[in-house]
């Protein structure tokens with residue numbers, strides 16, 4: 138049967154099991170919107186296209202499925218750019234569909250024409266320009282396959298308006314022909330054997346678990362491997378939840394704001410097992426002195442990540458879950474008692490220190506709010522964040538016992554990600570409330586999306602940690618620029634009134650005592666709620682590895698009170 | 703200067719050259735030369751890339767090329783038994799009296815004169831870069847008006863295929879185990 142290009146798009150999306158899309162209409166994508174009305178798809182209207190991309194991204198991270206964002210040509214498409222770059226850096230599978238001027242006008246600077254495939258070339262895993270209806274089915278099929286397979290990532294389809302109108306025979310292709318695109322699955326046996334040799338010899342091994350564990354769904358295999366070999370597991374920010382925080386082998390988060398015992402373990406290891414992580418500068422500190430005595434095994438699906446930042450001894454190229462499944466039977470059980478004892482000693486010192494550093498002074502610190510939230514939600518909620526100090530406090534004080542709970546922008550650190558990402562993730566789990574820990578700065582970058590939450594009845598609970606500063610930048614100014622606070626102070630607004638103006642119930646807490654009742658209020662109020670926690674203005678995130686410093690050259694939490702005797 | 707040479711086969715889809723150029727720019731790989739053209743199959747293009755090895759190693763380039771969905775195969779032919787050729791056209795100032803001298807020089811290099819004008823000639827030469835540089839240096843004193851080169855193209859001798867640094871990165875084709 139003949140269908141228009143626009144109809145074919147929706148036919149394909151349905152076959153890819155898309156039930157929710159996030160988008161913003163405009164001239165060049167109108168035929169697609171018109172055709173949409175005939176299909177059982179729920180469309181969410183953000184208040185800015187960047188929100189659409191972050192929503193699709195949040196949806197993808199929370200559901201493990203491909204998120205879909207739509208925008209019109211020109212400014213609509215360019216507004217997606219930050220969202221696409223964010224998804225690219227964090228390997229999040231989204232498909233973006235943008236309208237484009239009719240094919241015969243391309244290159245003529247027509248109204249709202251922007252070279253979108255050109256603009257997004259370096260920030261997409263792949264992109265397409267569709268100039269005729271006959272290409273649509275094949276392109277959409279490929280786009281979804283590319284977005285979710287291998288190392289996932291964003292794919293953009295720039296869809297010329299004439300191709301949306303044109304009619305053609307529709308048939309969904311059974312096969313895709315991408316001769317050059319064949320992500321590795323199993324690592325070669327001889328490489329596995331090399332890895333086993335290193336693992337058997339190791340006395341002080343540490344696993345570095347990254348986002349790849351979650352994306353490959355290898356949580357169980359990770360736990361089996363770690364338990365069998367008694368290897369402690371450090372996690373990257375995006376890897377949190379790969380192993381439960383409460384697991385005896387968990388070292389928590391590594392890197393710039395990781396706990397000292399975790400970074401100490403990495404620096405003193407004789408073997409690092411990097412599982413689906415990419416040795417980002419935020420986790421290695423100075424590369425030249427990084428884990429100097431450690432041999433390195435790297436399980437990775439993207440060959441360009443191997444040896445990129447850190448030379449490794451044995452790369453195992455393949456899908457993490459598959460490779461671990463192959464590897465587990467080959468390794469012997471071990472104990473590593475001395476090593477675990479050493480780490481336990483470092484851990485105890487850290488814990489004593491962190492108790493000593495909690496000031497009991499009647500003032501509200503961000504850590505209080507995050508801890509209380511963790512307790513109130515049983516540690517089980519999906520938690521989105523903005524970017525800054527509050528993000529790091531969320532990572533440090535909310536303990537993730539389950540995967541796919543933390544929705545945060547790691548690679549790009551995109552302020553404004555939090556609110557739309559929280560809304561997007563709610564669409565993946567509509568039975569539960571989604572929490573957002575946001576900063577006053579980050580929240581203001583996308584606060585218009587509160588209207589979207591209201592319009593959709595999205596059950597999101599927003600906790601703004603208001604320190605009246607672009608806190609993370611202020612902290613660096615304090616520590617590394619002699620307190621010269623250049624443009625980091627923020628005035629207002631009254632977040633409670635802002636929320637109420639959107640029709641969102643809101644409450645403010647200014648003392649530690651008010652924290653729990655405030656959280657309770659949010660939990661008992663149906664639908665979206667905003668909480669403002671007015672926290673200490675000049676608290677810092679510790680520990681901190683200054684950029685370019687050795688990973689174990691941390692600035693530790695200052696001790697503010699004597700140990701209880 | 704140490705050079706490395708790799709070649710890549712890719713699906714001949716729109717924009718593929720742009721993707722490769724964008725990749726090199728983004729990853730900060732400096733290329734010495736780059737040559738692209740169809741193969742015997744119109745749906746597959748072949749590209750030869752020459753890089754300065756101080757700037758980047760072939761393994762990194764290969765691994766990044768595989769990230770491009772349309773790239774089918776990449777091989778490193780540096781230090782491999784391969785035929786490497788450049789084609790260069792050189793327009794040299796030449797009075798009628800100088801033409802014979804140029805023709806003689808050209809024939810020593812198995813180059814030929816492909817165009818003659820009142821004040822100039824065009825010399826065409828194919829060969830390795832060393833050989834071409836040899837001729838260029840000899841012609842330079844006469845006055846080179848214009849010079850254009852294709853960039854290096856390579857082909858492995860015999861049945862060999864080049865080295866692959868990235869096991870498992872590309873699928874499909876049989877790969878050599880040396």
Ligand SMILES: Cc1ncc(C[n+]2csc(CCOP(=O)(O)OP(=O)(O)O)c2C)c(N)n1
Pocket residue numbers: 523524525526527528549550551552553575576577578579580602604606607608609610
């Ligand atoms: C879009 C964007 N612009 C600028 C930055 C740089 N930046 C990183 S953290 C930060 C401050 C964030 O302030 P806020 O959201 O209030 O969080 P806080 O650190 O105070 O908790 C800034 C400006 C960024 N990460 N993203």
Ligand SMILES: [Mg+2]
Pocket residue numbers: 525576577578602603604605606607608
């Ligand atoms: Mg702030």
